[in-house]
Amino acid sequence: LRSLIIHQPRQDPLRLQIRWKKWGPAKIPHKKPRWIPMARSKMFVDPPTCLIAQAELDHEKSLHTQYEMRMKALVQYLYEDEAKFSDTGEAGRMEAEQEEKDHIRLVKENEEENRRVAEMRKLRLEQEMEQIKINVQRELSAKEQEEKERIESADQLVRREADSMRRRILPQNLEAAINEALDNPLDPEFALDRDGHIYRGRETKSLKIPEDQREKLTIPEKNQSTEKISLE
Amino acid sequence: MPFMKGVAPIRRTTKYLARCPLVLKPRVKVMTVNFNDKGEEHSEGVRDFVFWNLPQIQYKNPNVQIVTFKDMTPSPFITCFMEDNSKVYFDVDSQTNKEIMDRLVKTVGKSKQVLEEEAIASEAKSNPANFNRRLGFERHCICEMPGQVPCPSVVPVPIHWRGKWWNQGHRYEEEE
Numbered sequence: 001l002r003s004l005i006i007h008q009p010r011q012d013p014l015r016l017q018i019r020w021k022k023w024g025p026a027k028i029p030h031k032k033p034r035w036i037p038m039a040r041s042k043m044f045v046d047p048p049t050c051l052i053a054q055a056e057l058d059h060e061k062s063l064h065t066q067y068e069m070r071m072k073a074l075v076q077y078l079y080e081d082e083a084k085f086s087d088t089g090e091a092g093r094m095e096a097e098q099e100e101k102d103h104i105r106l107v108k109e110n111e112e113e114n115r116r117v118a119e120m121r122k123l124r125l126e127q128e129m130e131q132i133k134i135n136v137q138r139e140l141s142a143k144e145q146e147e148k149e150r151i152e153s154a155d156q157l158v159r160r161e162a163d164s165m166r167r168r169i170l171p172q173n174l175e176a177a178i179n180e181a182l183d184n185p186l187d188p189e190f191a192l193d194r195d196g197h198i199y200r201g202r203e204t205k206s207l208k209i210p211e212d213q214r215e216k217l218t219i220p221e222k223n224q225s226t227e228k229i230s231l232e
Numbered sequence: 233m234p235f236m237k238g239v240a241p242i243r244r245t246t247k248y249l250a251r252c253p254l255v256l257k258p259r260v261k262v263m264t265v266n267f268n269d270k271g272e273e274h275s276e277g278v279r280d281f282v283f284w285n286l287p288q289i290q291y292k293n294p295n296v297q298i299v300t301f302k303d304m305t306p307s308p309f310i311t312c313f314m315e316d317n318s319k320v321y322f323d324v325d326s327q328t329n330k331e332i333m334d335r336l337v338k339t340v341g342k343s344k345q346v347l348e349e350e351a352i353a354s355e356a357k358s359n360p361a362n363f364n365r366r367l368g369f370e371r372h373c374i375c376e377m378p379g380q381v382p383c384p385s386v387v388p389v390p391i392h393w394r395g396k397w398w399n400q401g402h403r404y405e406e407e408e
Contacts, residue, residue, distance in 0.1 A: 103259070106339045107320055113335065114323040121307060121325045124274065 192217065243287050252288035254333060254341045262297045262313040263289075269302045274326040278308040281329035312340050 021027065037043075050057070083089040087096070169177045191199040191206055197214040199206045235241075242248050256263070265286070267278040282300055290298050310322040310332070320340060324332050342350075365372040375383035391397050 099257075103257075110320060110322065110335070110339045114321060117323045117325050117327070121274070121323075124326065 240283075243284065249288050249291040252285070252292045254285075254289050254292065254337050255347060256289075256293045256296055256312075256340055257342055259314045259316070260293075260296060260312050260340050261315055262299070264299045264301065264311045264313075265308075266301045266305050266310070267308040268306075275308045277326065277328040277332060278310075278324050281324075281332045285329055285333055310336070 084091050086092055187201050189200070189202045191204070193199075193206065196217045197206075198217045199209065200215070235244075238244065265278065265282055267282060268275040269279070286298060286300070290296075307323070307325045310324055312320045312322075314320070322332070322335060322339070324335075327335075360370065362369045363371050363373060371377070373383065374380050381389065392403070397403070
């Protein structure tokens with residue numbers, strides 16, 4: 001049972017009844033010495049009696065008793081309530097300690113999860129780096145190839161032009177060139193049919209050419225080296 | 233849905249907002265989310281988390297400050313600042329918003345049991361000292377209690393008790 005906290009004065013350790021002046025200046029000497037007996041007029045005087053009716057006194061006492069009982073009950077109830085349900089009571093303190101431990105444990109688990117995620121991120125970044133390297137390499141080689149082709153085609157163009165320059169008709173070769181041209185007439189005319197046969201020549205009669213001698217028009221095969229589509 | 237404003241107006245409905253599993257513990261005071269806005273796949277989960285789940289979290293935790301930072305770090309993370317000045321970091325690279333939510337609930341959220349207990353405790357403990365018959369309490373007003381001032385609708389209150397008399401300055405008038 002928890003009693004109300006009552007502030008009491010510091011008690012004498014020997015608990016002896018000592019009569020001395022409690023406050024104010026000390027009167028030395030005291031009014032009457034200790035060894036002088038009480039005055040005869042004051043001796044054998046009946047102690048004062050209480051004139052209040054006993055019933056009233058009893059009633060007052062019972063009221064006080066009731067009051068004390070209820071107050072103690074209330075205090076006890078509040079004490080238990082505080083211990084059980086409040087955040088600062090016993091149960092609350094224990095709960096707080098438990099929560100603290102749980103928090104530390106959960107934070108540790110979280111740290112491990114963070115580490116795991118960090119490792120996964122590291123792997124991902126490495127893979128991305130590899131991919132970037134491959135892409136860069138591919139682009140570089142593509143550029144190199146393009147350059148090579150450009151140079152080659154320029155080369156071929158130069159050769160073709162040089163060749164045609166060499167074969168140009170000079171004034172002294174004019175007549176020979178004209179005779180040669182007249183002797184070898186060019187006939188660019190051609191005809192096509194639905195089956196893809198081509199009949200060259202102005203005078204050619206398509207129906208008169210036997211089937212096995214007809215020229216079939218085909219799509220020219222491209223060189224493997226000039227193919228630019230990659231199949232990755 | 234009335235007033236369908238914004239990109240996904242379902243996020244503004246109370247039903248949606250109330251369905252948040254994350255109620256942060258009282259020790260968490262501030263939550264910051266660092267993420268990247270466009271493009272990067274590993275930040276997609278956090279972007280979804282910020283778009284779909286952050287309103288829910290703020291609704292359930294109105295006293296927690298939640299801040300977002302965009303495009304400040306290469307990889308996304310969430311930080312929770314506690315009342316004892318400690319921090320808890322959550323590295324959320326390449327995680328979906330559901331995974332992030334589960335992780336937060338597990339580490340800094342109140343458990344389901346605690347939430348249920350709180351829900352039970354907060355259900356109206358019918359306090360007999362309350363008034364309002366409409367809400368189910370026993371008494372409608374203190375005027376029906378014996379010994380109290382009777383209802384002014386039945387018995388007018390003395391004029392010098394009325395706020396009107398007091399505020400209109402009649403208390404300064406001399407009594408005739």
